[in-house]
Amino acid sequence: MENKTAKESRTVITDLVLPSETNPIGNMFGGELLARMDRAASIAARRHSRRIVVTASVNHVAFNKMIPLGSVVTVEAQVSRAFKSSMEVYMDVWIEDRESGLRSKANEAIYTFVAVDEMGSPVPVPAVIAETDTEKERYDAALRRRQLSLVLAGKMKPQEASELKALFS
Numbered sequence: 079m080e081n082k083t084a085k086e087s088r089t090v091i092t093d094l095v096l097p098s099e100t101n102p103i104g105n106m107f108g109g110e111l112l113a114r115m116d117r118a119a120s121i122a123a124r125r126h127s128r129r130i131v132v133t134a135s136v137n138h139v140a141f142n143k144m145i146p147l148g149s150v151v152t153v154e155a156q157v158s159r160a161f162k163s164s165m166e167v168y169m170d171v172w173i174e175d176r177e178s179g180l181r182s183k184a185n186e187a188i189y190t191f192v193a194v195d196e197m198g199s200p201v202p203v204p205a206v207i208a209e210t211d212t213e214k215e216r217y218d219a220a221l222r223r224r225q226l227s228l229v230l231a232g233k234m235k236p237q238e239a240s241e242l243k244a245l246f247s
């Protein structure tokens with residue numbers, strides 16, 4: 079299986095925030111943004127693996143900025159690292175100023191997807207080639223995040239999480 083660059087999985091989804099997608103004070107619902115991110119991330123994971131993919135975990139979401147009604151929201155997703163059957167997808171969320179058109183970062187999120195066959199069993203995926211400095215940083219940190227996610231899910235013993243432990247030593 080040939081390795082693939084992180085960029086090959088890049089997925090960009092831009093859409094408006096409509097009234098039905100807001101809370102009583104006129105800002106976008108967190109759940110609506112989570113769903114948009116899930117869609118973008120699943121397309122990125124599919125582009126990387128060319129397989130059926132399922133969301134295994136939502137590792138990190140930071141809702142740093144409110145996103146008002148009418149905003150133009152862009153979700154950029156890219157596979158940051160692949161392991162055996164799992165892929166970490168890193169997302170940046172941007173909003174666009176109506177008058178200037180300038181983009182500002184609203185949120186970030188990291189999801190894990192697993193490639194599966196028709197029976198839902200995990201299947202191997204290509205490794206990721208990180209090229210830019212940001213891609214390399216995200217690639218390196220993905221191993222720690224995988225360990226943290228597995229420890230929190232009760233699928234790895236904390237004493238086996240070597241990369242994670244190294245952070246505190």
Ligand SMILES: CC(C)(COP(=O)(O)OP(=O)(O)OC[C@H]1O[C@@H](n2cnc3c(N)ncnc32)[C@H](O)[C@@H]1OP(=O)(O)O)[C@@H](O)C(=O)NCCC(=O)NCCS
Pocket residue numbers: 132133134135160161162163164165190192194198199200224227228231233
């Ligand atoms: C995700 C899923 C396929 C994993 O299956 P599993 O039987 O736990 O399989 P494994 O233990 O072999 O794990 C498969 C991979 O998932 C990874 N994984 C499983 N749970 C994880 C978690 N919480 N965080 C990060 N990675 C996880 C494992 O590390 C492994 O990665 P690797 O192959 O790269 O080493 C299975 O739990 C599933 O189908 N879940 C439902 C997915 C779904 O429906 N999502 C939508 C929710 S509405």
